[in-house]
Amino acid sequence: MEAKENRERTDSLSESLKKPLPKILRAERRGRVLTYVSSWVLILILFSLIMFITSKGSSTFLDGEVQLANFFSTTWNPGEYQFGALSFILGSLIVSVCAALVSAPLGIGAAIFMTEIAPNWGRKILQPATEILVGIPSVVYGFIGLSVIVPFIRENVGGLGFGLLAGIIVLSIMILPTIVSVSVDTLQAVPNHIRQGSIALGATRWQTISRLLIRTSLPGLMTGVVLGMARAFGEALAVQMVIGNAPNLPFQLLEPMSTLTSVITLNMGNTVQGSAYQDVLWSMALVLLLMTLLFIVLIRWMTKRSDLSS
Amino acid sequence: MFRKGLVLGGVAALLLTVLTGCGKADSSQNADQKLSGNLTAVGSSAMQPVIEESAKEFMAKNPGVQVTVQGGGSGQGLTAAMNDTADIGNSDVFAEEKDKIDPQKVVDHKVFVVGMAPVAHKGVGIDNLTQQQLIDIFTGKVTNWKEVGGADQQIVLVNRPESSGTRATFVKWALNDSKELRKDGGLEEESSGNVRKIVSETPGAIGYLAFSYFDESIKPLKLDGVEPTNENVYTNKWKVWAYQHMYTNKNGKNKELEDAFINYILSPEVQKGLVIKLGYIPVSEMKVERDATGNVAQK
Numbered sequence: 001m002e003a004k005e006n007r008e009r010t011d012s013l014s015e016s017l018k019k020p021l022p023k024i025l026r027a028e029r030r031g032r033v034l035t036y037v038s039s040w041v042l043i044l045i046l047f048s049l050i051m052f053i054t055s056k057g058s059s060t061f062l063d064g065e066v067q068l069a070n071f072f073s074t075t076w077n078p079g080e081y082q083f084g085a086l087s088f089i090l091g092s093l094i095v096s097v098c099a100a101l102v103s104a105p106l107g108i109g110a111a112i113f114m115t116e117i118a119p120n121w122g123r124k125i126l127q128p129a130t131e132i133l134v135g136i137p138s139v140v141y142g143f144i145g146l147s148v149i150v151p152f153i154r155e156n157v158g159g160l161g162f163g164l165l166a167g168i169i170v171l172s173i174m175i176l177p178t179i180v181s182v183s184v185d186t187l188q189a190v191p192n193h194i195r196q197g198s199i200a201l202g203a204t205r206w207q208t209i210s211r212l213l214i215r216t217s218l219p220g221l222m223t224g225v226v227l228g229m230a231r232a233f234g235e236a237l238a239v240q241m242v243i244g245n246a247p248n249l250p251f252q253l254l255e256p257m258s259t260l261t262s263v264i265t266l267n268m269g270n271t272v273q274g275s276a277y278q279d280v281l282w283s284m285a286l287v288l289l290l291m292t293l294l295f296i297v298l299i300r301w302m303t304k305r306s307d308l309s310s
Numbered sequence: 311m312f313r314k315g316l317v318l319g320g321v322a323a324l325l326l327t328v329l330t331g332c333g334k335a336d337s338s339q340n341a342d343q344k345l346s347g348n349l350t351a352v353g354s355s356a357m358q359p360v361i362e363e364s365a366k367e368f369m370a371k372n373p374g375v376q377v378t379v380q381g382g383g384s385g386q387g388l389t390a391a392m393n394d395t396a397d398i399g400n401s402d403v404f405a406e407e408k409d410k411i412d413p414q415k416v417v418d419h420k421v422f423v424v425g426m427a428p429v430a431h432k433g434v435g436i437d438n439l440t441q442q443q444l445i446d447i448f449t450g451k452v453t454n455w456k457e458v459g460g461a462d463q464q465i466v467l468v469n470r471p472e473s474s475g476t477r478a479t480f481v482k483w484a485l486n487d488s489k490e491l492r493k494d495g496g497l498e499e500e501s502s503g504n505v506r507k508i509v510s511e512t513p514g515a516i517g518y519l520a521f522s523y524f525d526e527s528i529k530p531l532k533l534d535g536v537e538p539t540n541e542n543v544y545t546n547k548w549k550v551w552a553y554q555h556m557y558t559n560k561n562g563k564n565k566e567l568e569d570a571f572i573n574y575i576l577s578p579e580v581q582k583g584l585v586i587k588l589g590y591i592p593v594s595e596m597k598v599e600r601d602a603t604g605n606v607a608q609k
Contacts, residue, residue, distance in 0.1 A: 079472060146504075160512060162497055244497045245497065245499065246469075266471040266498065270386075270475065272408050272411055274410045277409065278385070
């Protein structure tokens with residue numbers, strides 16, 4: 001009699017344990033709906049952006065207003081329907097690649113210092129320093145470039161001061177924190193037994209760093225560099241203030257030049273919706289978008305490789 | 311919505327009674343207008359200071375009216391007026407001069423005038439150019455100031471973007487539509503403020519600015535001996551000037567408010583006050599008239 005009652009009680013207990021409380025169920029459902037909605041909104045925004053820019057940017061050519069050959073030439077003369085954007089595309093590419101080349105050794109060096117040489121006090125100083133660099137608005141970078149770097153180049157190097165060199169300097173400072181923070185994360189992820197093994201074999205600290213750490217974390221470091229390059233590529237305001245904005249091919253350090261972003265910001269407000277001039281600006285935006293997508297594909301590919309190696 | 315309107319109207323009526331109570335001459339004029347509603351003006355950033363200041367005063371005079379002034383450029387102003395996305399589109403060029411704008415859809419109101427002049431770095435050693443010399447400089451035929459009688463100093467051109475309204479006026483009236491040189495040693499700046507900064511700092515630089523941007527740091531150049539002053543613009547002796555337009559859509563939506571605001575800007579109070587104070591030229595003082603194709607007639 002008593003045993004039966006006992007069994008009944010455990011039965012109902014196990015039943016109720018199997019079935020969660022309706023309150024908990026509701027909370028679960030709410031949580032799921034919330035996350036689903038957020039991710040779908042995000043995907044929707046991204047897709048509509050891509051759709052919008054693609055349709056706007058490609059209509060220039062589909063309407064036959066401007067030929068592709070015209071767009072990919074170097075003659076920029078909108079008054080006479082010559083919309084050659086090649087020097088701007090090259091300008092964007094060259095200024096961001098050069099900025100990354102300047103910034104990469106500096107950033108990776110600082111990251112090595114922070115993780116390997118002086119993990120305690122080095123980190124304490126450099127971490128907030130890079131965070132502050134991230135926080136400075138780009139217009140401030142541009143203004144400092146215009147007021148300090150441009151006159152400095154004009155007086156000490158030559159030329160007008162405006163041009164590729166000033167752009168590279170401003171951009172390389174701007175992308176430094178991106179490279180530093182990604183590199184720090186990568187270097188910290190290198191397992192400690194690699195360091196210990198190397199030291200046990202009698203390698204010096206620099207040998208360990210240069211032959212093991214950098215080599216094992218190379219894909220991660222390169223990801224940081226490409227991320228920085230992508231940021232430099234999309235930067236408009238600071239660059240526009242210091243590069244001079246003349247439609248020259250960007251092959252001379254001290255000559256004024258243009259980038260895609262600077263041409264778009266300079267002309268967007270003054271052109272009329274639907275005119276060939278503004279459509280060409282949309283096409284440039286499309287080129288920017290495609291290049292950014294390319295950078296992201298590159299980063300994905302590199303991080304995948306780094307997963308394999310570890 | 312309805313209740314809000316009532317409250318706004320009540321406030322307006324209250325303020326008006328206070329105003330009439332004061333017994334000023336212009337308050338009785340306001341009393342029979344009783345304007346209320348919203349008005350947006352979008353476009354030319356060159357015009358923005360005047361429009362913004364007069365909007366402030368207009369709102370103070372007509373409580374219940376909310377005027378929003380935005381920049382964005384002449385192209386956006388014209389587009390907004392044509393598509394009726396804003397009540398007023400500010401533009402420093404004629405609608406006829408812009409591609410893809412249908413002048414039939416908009417009404418032109420010329421509200422004031424802006425004069426423009428070539429400006430140079432202080433160290434160039436001259437203060438007068440003939441128009442031919444100016445054209446030679448901007449087309450790249452002359453590359454050193456000594457060739458036009460100045461110091462031995464390389465010339466640096468500071469342009470505005472191809473789509474800029476200031477540039478359009480300058481090329482048309484100062485350069486006689488000659489194509490200015492853009493490559494090799496030329497700079498291009500987005501705003502007049504930046505042009506002034508760069509011309510003042512770069513040795514040998516020449517650019518062009520509206521009169522309202524003149525200050526001690528740069529040197530405005532005479533053209534064929536004519537000085538860039540308001541008086542010379544009145545008589546068209548100084549040719550490089552442009553009307554500043556406020557375009558409205560022909561459909562007449564919000565017309566009462568649009569007309570009231572535009573008439574306020576055209577009133578002597580603003581023309582003789584704000585417009586001159588901010589460095590522009592009152593349209594009421596102009597002795598000549600110019601149309602979209604550039605024909606000049608005595609008024």
